[in-house]
Amino acid sequence: GAVVSQHPSWVICKSGTSVKIECRSLDFQATTMFWYRQFPKQSLMLMATSNEGSKATYEQGVEKDKFLINHASLTLSTLTVTSAHPEDSSFYICSARAGASNSPLHFGNGTRLTVT
Amino acid sequence: SQKIEQNSEALNIQEGKTATLTCNYTNYSPAYLQWYRQDPGRGPVFLLLIRENEKEKRKERLKVTFDTTLKQSLFHITASQPADSATYLCVQRGHNNDMRFGAGTRLTVKP
Numbered sequence: 001g002a003v004v005s006q007h008p009s010w011v012i013c014k015s016g017t018s019v020k021i022e023c024r025s026l027d028f029q030a031t032t033m034f035w036y037r038q039f040p041k042q043s044l045m046l047m048a049t050s051n052e053g054s055k056a057t058y059e060q061g062v063e064k065d066k067f068l069i070n071h072a073s074l075t076l077s078t079l080t081v082t083s084a085h086p087e088d089s090s091f092y093i094c095s096a097r098a099g100a101s102n103s104p105l106h107f108g109n110g111t112r113l114t115v116t
Numbered sequence: 117s118q119k120i121e122q123n124s125e126a127l128n129i130q131e132g133k134t135a136t137l138t139c140n141y142t143n144y145s146p147a148y149l150q151w152y153r154q155d156p157g158r159g160p161v162f163l164l165l166i167r168e169n170e171k172e173k174r175k176e177r178l179k180v181t182f183d184t185t186l187k188q189s190l191f192h193i194t195a196s197q198p199a200d201s202a203t204y205l206c207v208q209r210g211h212n213n214d215m216r217f218g219a220g221t222r223l224t225v226k227p
Contacts, residue, residue, distance in 0.1 A: 004159070006159070041125075041222075042219060043205065043217045043218060043219040043220055044160070044205070044217045045217075046215060046217070091157075093159050093160075094159075095159070095160075101209065101213045102147070102148055102165065102167075102209065104150065104162035104165065105150070105152075105160075105162065105207075106162070107152075107159030107160045107161070108159050109157075109158050109159045110157065110158065110159050112157070
């Protein structure tokens with residue numbers, strides 16, 4: 001149980017275009033979802049926290065107008081990278097939590113974004 | 117500043133030995149620690165959670181300790197196998213629900 005599906009697993013896009021990444025909890029309702037980016041050989045960097053039905057909370061230094069997060073239902077959150085640039089190329093991962101704050105995080109398998 | 121550090125970027129051990137990974141923190145008091153395994157190109161997978169009032173947790177060949185005096189958590193894999201090779205992440209959660217991720221330790225178990 002507790003499967004999180006992230007789609008697409010990889011995407012290549014041209015500079016200036018927008019890319020949407022989906023994160024779905026398949027067999028549980030996720031009250032909270034998190035979005036991260038990870039550079040090679042580095043730790044996960046939390047970008048934002050989203051709760052269903054409310055605006056996402058962004059970490060310091062993350063542009064909310066560039067990284068649009070929508071958490072419209074208890075099983076789906078989306079991250080849209082708008083006007084992507086080569087420096088946005090990274091590994092983006094989502095995680096979802098079903099219950100209390102100490103519940104384990106269930107991660108998607110990530111999306112490799114390459115902006116050319 | 118508040119920091120979380122994992123002992124080394126990489127750890128190489130021989131099959132059958134015990135792997136010990138370290139997670140240290142400064143200027144911070146986590147309510148609990150979680151350990152995750154991450155394989156290349158995949159998302160992390162939850163392994164164990166230990167609370168601040170717990171000294172030790174075990175799960176099969178895995179053991180986690182939490183020493184609030186030393187501000188340190190140790191993660192042990194006994195009877196290590198090549199299949200245990202992965203990056204292991206320490207994640208700390210504070211009393212106000214903030215999270216901190218360690219950079220991870222890449223473990224390689226050689227046959």
